[in-house]
Amino acid sequence: MSALALERIGHSYIGRSVLDHVDLSIDAGEVAALVGPSGCGKSTLVHIAAGIFEPSRGNVRRHYRRHAMVFQEPRLLPWATARDNIAYPLRLAGTGRRERRARAEAAAARVAFDAGDLGKYPSELSGGMRQRVAIARALVVTPDFVYFDEPFTALDVALKRRMQDLVIAAAGAAHFAALFVTHDLMEAARIANRILVLDMHGAGIIGERRLPGMPGARSEREVFDTVQHFLHQDPLFRHIHDVDERQTP
Numbered sequence: 360m361s362a363l364a365l366e367r368i369g370h371s372y373i374g375r376s377v378l379d380h381v382d383l384s385i386d387a388g389e390v391a392a393l394v395g396p397s398g399c400g401k402s403t404l405v406h407i408a409a410g411i412f413e414p415s416r417g418n419v420r421r422h423y424r425r426h427a428m429v430f431q432e433p434r435l436l437p438w439a440t441a442r443d444n445i446a447y448p449l450r451l452a453g454t455g456r457r458e459r460r461a462r463a464e465a466a467a468a469r470v471a472f473d474a475g476d477l478g479k480y481p482s483e484l485s486g487g488m489r490q491r492v493a494i495a496r497a498l499v500v501t502p503d504f505v506y507f508d509e510p511f512t513a514l515d516v517a518l519k520r521r522m523q524d525l526v527i528a529a530a531g532a533a534h535f536a537a538l539f540v541t542h543d544l545m546e547a548a549r550i551a552n553r554i555l556v557l558d559m560h561g562a563g564i565i566g567e568r569r570l571p572g573m574p575g576a577r578s579e580r581e582v583f584d585t586v587q588h589f590l591h592q593d594p595l596f597r598h599i600h601d602v603d604e605r606q607t608p
């Protein structure tokens with residue numbers, strides 16, 4: 360059974376069409392990476408899937424229980440500590456103070472956020488720590504579906520790698536499904552079960568590739584070879600060139 364199904368989605372911004380006839384389906388527990396060149400509508404599609412925007416055309420069917428989102432910018436409340444930021448969705452849901460605290464601390468531990476830093480404010484945290492807080496805030500509600508919209512694009516290569524490992528581990532442990540937008544094929548090949556390619560003008564998913572093995576069990580060499588194959592021998596990826604060459608093993 361699919362956790363999410365998008366049917367013939369179309370969208371226009373002030374009369375300009377950016378998405379047309381997009382169909383996709385993601386299974387429960389599956390991590391799907393959505394790739395495509397800059398401006399092709401990936402972010403718009405994720406916002407539609409998550410119910411933040413209403414699509415101009417088509418249907419969104421959500422069969423999951425609860426979702427969370429992680430964006431490129433952590434979007435933390437500047438006046439709240441890391442602990443209170445992580446616990447914020449629980450506060451909105453009316454969860455009691457003691458339980459909020461315990462669950463926020465457990466979520467922080469899951470993303471390897473140091474308990475000693477939970478009392479700090481966002482301005483006192485590094486970019487990587489802020490993004491850990493954002494992921495912990497997503498995980499604290501125990502979602503069975505997570506939307507990631509280029510969450511690690513602004514991070515340096517080593518940190519990006521650690522954050523990807525963290526998402527792989529969290530998805531493996533909590534069995535959530537995910538739609539993960541990225542323009543980095545190495546990232547997609549590392550974290551996903553399946554890669555979906557959006558047309559460069561948003562006119563539908565032009566193809567998909569299932570990745571061998573499980574995320575987390577693939578060696579760096581396998582990931583690299585898979586991406587090289589996609590880039591040099593697979594016509595599906597011919598319009599995607601934005602790969603970080605520094606990640607060559």
Ligand SMILES: Nc1ncnc2c1ncn2[C@@H]1O[C@H](COP(=O)(O)OP(=O)(O)OP(=O)(O)O)[C@@H](O)[C@H]1O
Binds near residue numbers: 372395396399401542
């Ligand atoms: N609020 C908006 N109003 C008008 N046009 C918009 C708006 N948001 C996005 N667009 C346009 O819609 C198109 C798709 O944007 P979107 O951000 O969905 O693409 P993307 O594939 O996520 O791009 P990127 O990889 O650069 O983040 C772009 O041409 C963008 O300029």
